[in-house]
Amino acid sequence: KAGVTQTPRYLIKTRGQQVTLSCSPISGHRSVSWYQQTPGQGLQFLFEYFSETQRNKGNFPGRFSGRQFSNSRSEMNVSTLELGDSALYLCASSLGTGEDTDTQYFGPGTRLTVL
Amino acid sequence: QKEVEQDPGPLSVPEGAIVSLNCTYSNSAFQYFMWYRQYSRKGPELLMYTYSSGNKEDGRFTAQVDKSSKYISLFIRDSQPSDSATYLCAMSGRSGGSYIPTFGRGTSLIVHP
Numbered sequence: 001k002a003g004v005t006q007t008p009r010y011l012i013k014t015r016g017q018q019v020t021l022s023c024s025p026i027s028g029h030r031s032v033s034w035y036q037q038t039p040g041q042g043l044q045f046l047f048e049y050f051s052e053t054q055r056n057k058g059n060f061p062g063r064f065s066g067r068q069f070s071n072s073r074s075e076m077n078v079s080t081l082e083l084g085d086s087a088l089y090l091c092a093s094s095l096g097t098g099e100d101t102d103t104q105y106f107g108p109g110t111r112l113t114v115l
Numbered sequence: 116q117k118e119v120e121q122d123p124g125p126l127s128v129p130e131g132a133i134v135s136l137n138c139t140y141s142n143s144a145f146q147y148f149m150w151y152r153q154y155s156r157k158g159p160e161l162l163m164y165t166y167s168s169g170n171k172e173d174g175r176f177t178a179q180v181d182k183s184s185k186y187i188s189l190f191i192r193d194s195q196p197s198d199s200a201t202y203l204c205a206m207s208g209r210s211g212g213s214y215i216p217t218f219g220r221g222t223s224l225i226v227h228p
Binding site for chain 1: 146147149151156157158159160161164166203207208209213214215216218219220221
């Protein structure tokens with residue numbers, strides 16, 4: 001079974017621009033979660049989508065948004081980029097049972113650099 | 116105080132050593148505990164998971180949960196240079212309509228030949 005894929009793998013943008021990242025979950029997985037990983041803060045939860053609806057949201061500003069399509073693929077958008085948005089953005093998929101045993105499987109991430 | 120505490124290391128050990136990686140947590144509602152391994156420039160990969168207290172063994176890896184002390188451990192026996200990576204603990208807590216894992220900051224492990 002193919003794993004979680006993310007595109008693009010690397011991105012360089014300048015302050016003020018916007019960016020869209022894409023994630024394709026494991027086949028059969030209906031939940032997609034997004035995380036930001038930085039050396040200083042570690043893995044921080046951005047949001048989770050299930051059945052095209054945002055089911056959970058972390059503590060990030062409104063510049064960070066996402067959506068999920070009917071085939072469970074998801075996109076994340078960051079508008080008005082700031083230098084502090086430079087990070088590894090990880091997508092994780094799971095079955096979406098809503099139970100605590102619903103294990104997440106991660107993609108390779110998109111490394112975003114904001115200049 | 117963060118919900119999950121994990122020493123960032125780095126932890127440097129010689130090949131063949133037994134490695135002990137640990138996390139403490141504060142939320143007594145956590146029931147499901149996971150360990151992820153993350154190589155440089157890669158996404159985290161699930162290594163092991165355990166439910167509630169007890170031990171679980173998988174090859175050279177043993178996961179241990181002590182809920183009374185709110186302490187979890189991952190032991191690696193006969194460590195290899197290929198085990199050099201960052202190890203993240205995670206545990207699931209209820210959030211809205213589902214469970215979202217809370218991650219530790221990760222411990223960097225270096226196994227030198």
